[in-house]
Amino acid sequence: MFNTKLVLAYQGTNYCGFQIQTKSQDPTVQYHLDKVLSSLFNEEIKTILCSRTDSGVHANGQVVNFIHSSNKFTEQRRLVLALNAHLPYDIRVLESESMYLDFHARYHAKGKLYSYLIDNAIANRPLTNSFSYHVHKKLDFEKMVIASKYLIGTHDFSSFKGSQGATKTTVRTITRFDLTLDDQYIKIQVEGNGFLYNMVRIIVGTLIHVGMGKISPEAIKDIIEAKDRMKAGPTAPAKGLILEKIYY
């Protein structure tokens, strides 16, 4: 038996998320990936994914692993080329690595980096439209930076958790929170040991409300303490969110 790890990038626009949907026939990234892998390896392959991404969310560094019995691709580069030759053009395998048998893409992940791109001008730029969220009203960047500081560290993030996703604990640690302003773009980078369902998107939606003046930067502290989803801002659209990297 062999265990192979893949790093994937995809544009989520045309997919109903990453994970295969048991209840529907909607196209997912995993559906395409498992189909191509099964065909290349001549056996049924079921990838184990690190991080579910919702419908419309993109990735530059999603990770999966899969167990296979044949080792026909001893050269990892050849596996990458073969996969990309058969996958849809908006799904690409960036890297492939042979792992020890116990490696598990989800259980062994130590942290993740997400980014969110806000296009903040009267008119959005067409070239980045598919992976940014256009906010027409000028946002107060400095206030958003101040607000972001309150989110760094270990907190109970119940106020920033979508209604789905059941988890044992709602405590997570954000290790890094960077906001950069470049031309008309505000780029948000959030790194942490794990994220609750919709957590990054709710955090971004809340920061946008801070930038609009609807929430004061200091109120973030109270919102965290309230442990109440109703106190936070709206869930920002999926299209601006990118799963950038998974740390092992």
Next chain:
Amino acid sequence: MFNTKLVLAYQGTNYCGFQIQTKSQDPTVQYHLDKVLSSLFNEEIKTILCSRTDSGVHANGQVVNFIHSSNKFTEQRRLVLALNAHLPYDIRVLESESMYLDFHARYHAKGKLYSYLIDNAIANRPLTNSFSYHVHKKLDFEKMVIASKYLIGTHDFSSFKGSQGATKTTVRTITRFDLTLDDQYIKIQVEGNGFLYNMVRIIVGTLIHVGMGKISPEAIKDIIEAKDRMKAGPTAPAKGLILEKIYY
């Protein structure tokens, strides 16, 4: 009579260039723009464009001007919003400015900035696929930088001119030539007082051949002196090219 200048951004993927084609019915950016302007101003509007862009080429800063007899949009911001409300989503008006009557988008342009994005890795990134050119083979970035230095300055660029485009002189001045390497991307920025037909794409194609080791960096000097299109490299694909800015 009034004269208005517009700054436009568009994704060229779905358009047969900017300029209205007299001989065909293919969709162009200018076709959509003139149609929406004519409808908004209730008169036939024909925009004067600064720079033709070929089929598939993008823009972040194309400039046009147009003469109109009514001044119903005294507030420029309202004109921008009205235009964007009616234009296709891959064409956006970024700015509008009221100009003196003689202003001419093409004749008064003093210089232009183009960028070209090369995605140089075994697998391309899906999110930037529509505006980058994927080169699978690892390019020698340092050699490309050395080669680029020979192109700066005033030269007869006949070797880098496509067969179409008739011009009085083939002498042009490149005022700035920057190459940057960021992750798997090579970004090329070329600024000059004007460019011959396909000049930037032929320069990029030649630099790619330098990066592949097919042309030595020092040979650029000979290629310029030869004044022979056959000596330069191939024309790089349109999809990686962006008209970034026009200087007045």
